[in-house]
Amino acid sequence: MKSLYNVAEIRSIEHTMAAALPAGTLMQRAGEAATSAAREMLAGRKVLVLAGPGNNGGDALEVAATLAGANTDLDADVTVLHLPGAVAPSPETAQALARARASKAHFVDTLPLGRDWGLIVDGLFGIGLARPLAGDMRALVETINALGRPVLALDVPSGLDADTGAVIGPDGVAIHATRTITFIADKPGLHTYEGRDYAGQVQVAPLGIDPGQRPPAGARLNEPALFARHLAPRRHNSHKGSFGDVAVVGGAKGMAGAPLLAARGALFCGAGRVFVAAIDPVAAVDFAQPEIMMRDAQEFDSGDGTLVIGPGMGDSVTAMRVLFKALEGTAPLVLDADALNLLAASPDLQGRLAQRAAPAILTPHPLEAARLLGVTSGVVQGDRLAAARELASRLNAVVVLKGSGSVIANATGAAVINPTGNAGLATAGSGDVLAGICGSLLAQGWQAWEAALGAVWVHGAAADRLVAQGSGPIGLTAGELPVAARAVFNALAR
Numbered sequence: 001m002k003s004l005y006n007v008a009e010i011r012s013i014e015h016t017m018a019a020a021l022p023a024g025t026l027m028q029r030a031g032e033a034a035t036s037a038a039r040e041m042l043a044g045r046k047v048l049v050l051a052g053p054g055n056n057g058g059d060a061l062e063v064a065a066t067l068a069g070a071n072t073d074l075d076a077d078v079t080v081l082h083l084p085g086a087v088a089p090s091p092e093t094a095q096a097l098a099r100a101r102a103s104k105a106h107f108v109d110t111l112p113l114g115r116d117w118g119l120i121v122d123g124l125f126g127i128g129l130a131r132p133l134a135g136d137m138r139a140l141v142e143t144i145n146a147l148g149r150p151v152l153a154l155d156v157p158s159g160l161d162a163d164t165g166a167v168i169g170p171d172g173v174a175i176h177a178t179r180t181i182t183f184i185a186d187k188p189g190l191h192t193y194e195g196r197d198y199a200g201q202v203q204v205a206p207l208g209i210d211p212g213q214r215p216p217a218g219a220r221l222n223e224p225a226l227f228a229r230h231l232a233p234r235r236h237n238s239h240k241g242s243f244g245d246v247a248v249v250g251g252a253k254g255m256a257g258a259p260l261l262a263a264r265g266a267l268f269c270g271a272g273r274v275f276v277a278a279i280d281p282v283a284a285v286d287f288a289q290p291e292i293m294m295r296d297a298q299e300f301d302s303g304d305g306t307l308v309i310g311p312g313m314g315d316s317v318t319a320m321r322v323l324f325k326a327l328e329g330t331a332p333l334v335l336d337a338d339a340l341n342l343l344a345a346s347p348d349l350q351g352r353l354a355q356r357a358a359p360a361i362l363t364p365h366p367l368e369a370a371r372l373l374g375v376t377s378g379v380v381q382g383d384r385l386a387a388a389r390e391l392a393s394r395l396n397a398v399v400v401l402k403g404s405g406s407v408i409a410n411a412t413g414a415a416v417i418n419p420t421g422n423a424g425l426a427t428a429g430s431g432d433v434l435a436g437i438c439g440s441l442l443a444q445g446w447q448a449w450e451a452a453l454g455a456v457w458v459h460g461a462a463a464d465r466l467v468a469q470g471s472g473p474i475g476l477t478a479g480e481l482p483v484a485a486r487a488v489f490n491a492l493a494r
């Protein structure tokens with residue numbers, strides 16, 4: 001299981017472990033693990049080690065001491081930019097400083113000129129960063145980022161909030177790492193919002209702490225194991241009725257494509273029968289996808305089928321009426337796009353949703369989530385896990401808060417961050433496809449929680465597959481996703 005621990009949880013594990021080990025052991029282990037990572041990354045002799053005032057700086061000093069130690073086979077030329085704080089360092093950091101001072105590393109207090117570093121080790125700040133980087137520290141981070149050299153961040157890229165993935169701001173800066181070696185356990189902020197861009201490749205160094213002995217984490221990374229029980233080869237003796245009906249409700253004038261994309265998402269991920277119930281019907285058939293049955297939303301009765309409601313739906317009286325009827329009914333629901341905006345404008349509809357017994361998945365992007373919560377999208381992005389959990393609990397639904405590192409949360413407070421997907425998905429219509437995939441899995445009998453996890457994982461993996469094949473990220477189109485999702489899904493089911 002890929003657990004994600006927040007700073008309070010990490011501190012508590014650290015506290016327990018430190019009490020059971022000789023002083024300084026954890027920092028020495030952090031230094032050893034980081035040194036191995038540094039050796040793998042070296043792209044030249046010259047190494048710059050940035051050592052800040054706290055224990056993150058202590059880790060960096062351990063790395064410097066080992067890379068430039070008497071026993072090393074490396075011919076590294078190590079420079080330590082040491083930036084001690086006003087208060088005395090912890091005993092373990094003081095010990096690391098003494099070791100680094102006794103090594104061949106040379107110490108400086110301003111950044112040397114030149115840009116030919118074979119590696120930069122970022123040990124400025126870790127999980128103890130308490131406020132935005134300012135003054136000289138800010139200028140240093142900006143200069144380091146402008147050098148464009150390989151950077152190994154220790155624990156967390158300095159300036160990034162390990163809980164939220166936000167650069168600590170307002171208008172903050174953070175180190176852009178090539179790779180982050182994070183200690184004790186993985187952290188949510190490395191995988192969502194700005195975290196993926198700043199952390200680069202993430203490696204976990206457990207420091208000898210047995211994952212089995214850690215308390216349960218508040219969040220985790222999405223992986224097929226979380227929805228694997230629904231992944232089974234199809235029985236020979238099956239028919240289209242075995243895989244459920246999906247009806248996509250949407251498509252106001254000028255937005256007919258959105259429900260078609262959702263319908264294709266549903267079809268290519270295995271729903272038995274797929275309908276589009278259009279608010280403003282424009283075509284009797286989708287010639288590119290004639291399997292999709294076209295209906296008029298005002299007359300359509302979906303029976304027990306799953307409803308995906310919202311793509312391109314608009315905010316007309318008809319749209320409102322159709323949404324109201326859906327909330328009154330007992331069908332499993334996926335609420336997306338305009339359905340979420342209509343919901344945000346109506347506390348009555350929100351109350352009805354919260355009281356439904358049938359499953360519901362909501363797929364807001366950050367602005368839709370902000371409207372539902374009555375805050376700005378900045379507030380939502382500032383703590384994506386909290387926003388997704390709050391929405392899920394208020395509306396008694398599974399919530400997918402979309403964007404880099406989508407967060408899936410449920411009403412009991414569970415939160416999962418999705419690692420698949422890439423910026424190729426930042427294109428109109430990709431969210432519609434996701435909503436359709438969610439509906440498809442619900443229609444095939446998946447529980448809402450697992451349907452959301454599976455759909456988000458497959459949707460992201462489809463985009464990753466397209467990029468690997470050269471069809472993106474630039475210019476990847478939403479219409480390519482359903483076929484790629486089918487390939488991903490079948491590979492999983494096998």
Ligand SMILES: NC(=O)C1=CN([C@@H]2O[C@H](COP(=O)(O)OP(=O)(O)OC[C@H]3O[C@@H](n4cnc5c(N)ncnc54)[C@H](OP(=O)(O)O)[C@@H]3O)[C@@H](O)[C@H]2O)[C@@H](O)CC1
Nearest residue numbers: 026027030053054055056125126127128129130131132155
């Ligand atoms: N303990 C252990 O067993 C282990 C710990 N480990 C390592 O320790 C790291 C946590 O260490 P930490 O708690 O010392 O915090 P850290 O991130 O170094 O920063 C705190 C310092 O920064 C300062 N400061 C904060 N914000 C600032 C700002 N904006 N601008 C300027 N200064 C600012 C703050 O000063 P103050 O706020 O008090 O003024 C304080 O001096 C963790 O990420 C991991 O790398 C590993 O070795 C594993 C074992």
Ligand SMILES: Nc1ncnc2c1ncn2[C@@H]1O[C@H](COP(=O)(O)OP(=O)(O)O)[C@@H](O)[C@H]1O
Nearest residue numbers: 365402403404421422423425428429430431432
């Ligand atoms: N940088 C990114 N990394 C991963 N996924 C992304 C990224 N940008 C967008 N996405 C995904 O793409 C989809 C976009 O959905 P949405 O914003 O609703 O767009 P639209 O309404 O145009 O379809 C979501 O699933 C979102 O998580």
Ligand SMILES: [K+]
Nearest residue numbers: 122125156158
């Ligand atoms: K750091």
